[in-house]
Amino acid sequence: MADPVLVVIFLRGGADALNIVSPTGDADYIAARPADLRVARAGDSAGVKLGDGLADVDFRLNPLAGELGELFTAGDLSVVHATGLIEATRSHFDAEARIERASTGVGDGGWLGRWLNATNPAGALPALAVGTNMPESLRGSRAAVAPEIEELALMPGHWLSPALRARLAAGFGDHGDLGATTQDLLMLSDTLQGRFWAPDGGNYRGYAADVDYPENALSGPMMTVAQAIKADLGMRVATVDYGGWDTHADQNGAFNGLLRGLSQTLMAFWRDLGPRQQDVSVVVMSEFGRRLRSNASGGTDHGRAGAMLVLGPQARGGRLLGKWPGLANDALEEGADLAVTTDYRAVLAEILSGHMKTTDTSAIFPDLTATPVGLFT
Known part of the structure; x- marks a missing residue:
């Protein structure tokens, strides 16, 4: 078995977790949103049932994410609901910075940068940020930054x-x-x-994926990640941004396409890995969720808690985890938002310890006191 690899997909803009993994039968949920911003529990457009093990609530995955439902049913995907920052902020910039630093310290880099510095992995490409900018999570490390592998030569x-x-x-x-x-x-x-690069003439041999990827903004970066993993370049960490989730108005237009793209591309990536699946975990996260109640523009505004997706056969998949606070008015944060009941760092720390085999995560998350959410038990 090769060294474990962690892929972090950041949904920039604040993804509406209540429209991805939804408590479909909750009366407060139904009253707060029109039908096109909810997941149905019956009919042709019913969501993918995830079980009622979390607070005895009928949670369903948005039907546009059918491939994620297949991964969940196969035992490869877990969902942790009501996750997020413990301290409240509805600023994209502030929330993203706090999420990626994962520490109250100033100038101590990002959580992945601290992990890389603590473990000092060998190899030609220990960390790759797919894109044009170094994400805050990798600050303090010597990670490579490029939209494609060929640009690193x-x-x-x-x-x-x-x-x-x-x-x-x-x-x-x-x-x-x-x-x-x-x-x-x-x-x-x-x-x-x-x-x-071919030795005769120096022509670049592009990546030939083992599966067909859909055409969307996430596919190219995920193909680059798959290429780096399958080429055995020593990559241990990869980050990918997938933006556009700030859906204040006409949410269905952008959100539906983004969610479909996330679902289809993750499935293509997972199949593309083939036997390398056993070495890889993927975590999908966002800086915050959206408000329970929709607005007058057919969208949702900045909220608090979201949901994290964890893909990988090392964890016990096919489970909905976390603590569900409910959507009654007295359970909402400030009477408006799904409350955070699980510190997102607890999920990341468990992935580092359970998958990346990090024996001590205190240096990575120096001010975290949390119990595991149960991904690996």
């Missing part, structure tokens, strides 16, 4: 490439962190060129 096939590599190696080899980063870059570039 130094000018493959170009006549200047050998000269550039020689200059970098000679000029920065003994300059502390800069020298170490340069050496990492050179090692990664050489490894990638050996794996993905």
